[in-house]
Amino acid sequence: MNAPELQAQNDPHTGVYERATGLADEWWRVSLSDRPHMYRIEHGGAGGRVDIDTVVDLDNLRAKLIKWQREGFARAGDEQSETEAPRDSGFLAALKHAIETTSKSAKPRAERSVTIGNVRVPVGRASPLVPAVNSAYLFAERFNDIIADIVENRRVMLIGHTGAGKTSLIEQVAARSKHGVLRSNMNGQTTVSDFVGFWTVKGGETMWVDGVLPTAMREGLWLIIDELDFAEPSILAVLTAVLEPNGRLLLKEKGNEIVAAHPSFRLFATANAVGAMSQFRHLYQGANLMNEAFLDRWRVYLLDYLSPDEEAEVLMRTLAPRMSRPMAETLAAIASDCRAAFTREDLASAFSTRRLLDWAELMLRTGDPERAAGPAIYAKVSPEDAALIRSIIRHHIVFDA
Ligand SMILES: Nc1ncnc2c1ncn2[C@@H]1O[C@H](COP(=O)(O)OP(=O)(O)O)[C@@H](O)[C@H]1O
Numbered sequence: 001m002n003a004p005e006l007q008a009q010n011d012p013h014t015g016v017y018e019r020a021t022g023l024a025d026e027w028w029r030v031s032l033s034d035r036p037h038m039y040r041i042e043h044g045g046a047g048g049r050v051d052i053d054t055v056v057d058l059d060n061l062r063a064k065l066i067k068w069q070r071e072g073f074a075r076a077g078d079e080q081s082e083t084e085a086p087r088d089s090g091f092l093a094a095l096k097h098a099i100e101t102t103s104k105s106a107k108p109r110a111e112r113s114v115t116i117g118n119v120r121v122p123v124g125r126a127s128p129l130v131p132a133v134n135s136a137y138l139f140a141e142r143f144n145d146i147i148a149d150i151v152e153n154r155r156v157m158l159i160g161h162t163g164a165g166k167t168s169l170i171e172q173v174a175a176r177s178k179h180g181v182l183r184s185n186m187n188g189q190t191t192v193s194d195f196v197g198f199w200t201v202k203g204g205e206t207m208w209v210d211g212v213l214p215t216a217m218r219e220g221l222w223l224i225i226d227e228l229d230f231a232e233p234s235i236l237a238v239l240t241a242v243l244e245p246n247g248r249l250l251l252k253e254k255g256n257e258i259v260a261a262h263p264s265f266r267l268f269a270t271a272n273a274v275g276a277m278s279q280f281r282h283l284y285q286g287a288n289l290m291n292e293a294f295l296d297r298w299r300v301y302l303l304d305y306l307s308p309d310e311e312a313e314v315l316m317r318t319l320a321p322r323m324s325r326p327m328a329e330t331l332a333a334i335a336s337d338c339r340a341a342f343t344r345e346d347l348a349s350a351f352s353t354r355r356l357l358d359w360a361e362l363m364l365r366t367g368d369p370e371r372a373a374g375p376a377i378y379a380k381v382s383p384e385d386a387a388l389i390r391s392i393i394r395h396h397i398v399f400d401a
């Protein structure tokens with residue numbers, strides 16, 4: 001063995017670093033250069049083709065070794081370190097590894113945070129705008145992704161039928177993490193000036209009044225834009241700029257003042273009939289379609305009604321001990337049947353959890369489900385709907401003759 005060969009064998013860096021991506025094999029070869037204290041590195045792909053052949057010093061090589069390790073290159077026989085990407089693994093295994101590595105290297109937890117579902121949510125500050133905690137509120141496991149998006153400051157849009165729980169999900173996350181909430185409903189008279197702000201005269205002086213959007217952005221509040229599919233196009237246009245990451249609001253009416261978002265500011269929208277809910281558009285008269293470019297600025301979650309089991313649980317949490325488990329299950333089954341009739345279009349009116357809770361509460365006072373259904377259900381719907389709901393109730397509850 002000649003001197004250079006002996007040197008190469010003793011050098012801890014030389015060798016072939018390979019990666020099997022599952023698509024095409026790739027490798028880096030490190031050998032000693034002819035020049036003292038320098039290394040030759042070559043890069044090759046499938047078929048033995050060499051596309052990089054260069055000489056670097058030790059510092060440069062060390063930086064490259066770290067980079068290659070991150071990219072999943074390893075020498076045969078080398079121990080894989082904990083942070084090394086798995087070799088010869090499929091896409092899902094690589095994804096799992098990426099998630100584990102991210103959570104290991106995650107930033108230290110915010111000083112004050114609260115666990116909601118399985119997500120740590122940083123705590124805001126007390127304010128009269130923090131919604132009240134509903135202790136009967138049930139955080140289903142499927143809400144965890146939505147809560148994680150809130151922490152990551154993603155724009156979240158919840159779509160689903162009336163009363164499915166869109167607004168209350170955001171409000172209950174805010175209630176538990178102590179963030180003030182502003183709501184703006186687009187299915188009414190909300191104008192661009194309500195939303196953005198306007199000039200007014202007060203005590204002889206002209207002054208600017210911020211609308212809900214700049215107020216929430218400046219104060220670090222959570223803004224829920226309800227029924228966004230009913231918003232005027234001019235409001236959607238204003239929103240578009242704010243939806244960008246680090247998006248700012250330009251108050252054109254106020255001499256082009258720029259409003260930057262407070263770090264606690266969050267933006268939410270709810271809608272009934274866009275995206276995956278478009279098939280129900282005819283049930284929500286006047287709802288507008290939203291173009292895909294606008295929808296792509298949001299994480300859009302389809303929220304369904306609670307399952308009968310979950311709804312029975314909510315009834316129990318709200319009304320036990322007066323509410324028994326069999327009663328709760330029967331009532332949840334009635335709500336579920338009414339919703340099925342609604343999606344079949346046999347019923348024109350939706351059946352929210354709120355309506356079910358109200359009916360249950362009233363029947364616990366009156367002792368009479370039929371009488372309680374009057375003000376809680378029948379009086380709110382058409383006579384035809386009332387008749388169908390009555391028959392669904394009678395299918396589940398046997399009344400004395
Ligand atoms: N996960 C839940 N746990 C407990 N109650 C719920 C839950 N989801 C919805 N509700 C009840 O249903 C009612 C209607 O929900 P809401 O958020 O107003 O619906 P939406 O905004 O979709 O119309 C809420 O006031 C709440 O009482």
Ligand SMILES: [Mg+2]
Nearest residue numbers: 166167226270
């Ligand atoms: Mg709502």
